Amino acid sequence: MTADPTPQKRALRAELRERRRNLTQTERTEAADGLTAGLVALVERLGVRTLSCYLSTVDEPNTRPFVNWAREQGLRVLFPITRADGLLDWTTATDQDEEVVGLFGMPEAVGELLGPIAINEADLILVPAAAVDSGGMRLGWGRGYYDKTLGSMERCPPVYGVLFDSELLDEVPAERHDQRVDGVVTPARTVEFAARDRHHRRI
Template identity: 75%
Template structure:
């Protein structure tokens, strides 16, 4: 990370975290319902039989109802497991996940570890994000796990970030290693970014 962008990214992440903490219980519940509806529709649109998704933390948009639906629908769900080398292992969703706090400070299920290449078998990737701009550039939380994962994939399926509506912005700070995504799912809509989608179709 360059010296110029590091403070800018830290300040933006701090602001976004504070906004999320200030949401009311009713606002969170309404957001979760909308996000679940749009993630289900996206999964059906893609025809995904296997997806990767993360377990949301308390302040994040709630992905857990979607995970429960996918599992009940017979869709294979892979969860990311953080590693000390900056890569991600994966584990498969079960009926009763035991959770621990991962290296990034977020919830992770306990299960049989699959290596980093397991992500190559999914049809849809759902990623966390602090903010995403209208070109599809994603601002993560500073650990770089997803940038490394997405940047290493030869054939990447559709990648969608999950956000609150106000976190889709005109521009986010970007560096050379930052990875664009195909779209975002918010409580009110699903937005696809044509630039990365066109590039992915050419791979």
């Protein structure tokens, strides 16, 4: 690994983004079914009542069927709202059809803003990722929102990355501020890693 992994990160993100764009609609549908089953099983196993999730873009693993299931079960779902100061705000949207485009062109839920500290109420945090390696290191998309959020939490619940199967890699380039995840959920499987340095809150 070079002293400055930024060029490696940029190249890997571009490769992974292109792979996602080349998936067929059949592959996307099958992936969504498998991912939803894996996320439901994880939530039920952990006894989660409040979780954070995000609204996926067209090219990302589809989180929307899972979000709909969670709402039907009466679970509280926190959605991230990007802020210009680099922090994430949160909302619990009640209208699943209402969305806006966020600061960086990503879909975001519409609802009352709860402030950055609302994430401390979550029993489980589901995060987007370009890739995760075999040690749990997450490669995000370069904005740093989740790294900053996770790194600032005093007592963090379990954090799982949401990926396509091919995006669980042997190693990803990382910098000091990058945050590891406790596991990943892909359409085919759920993988858990060794305990992280973060102080975890039991649920």
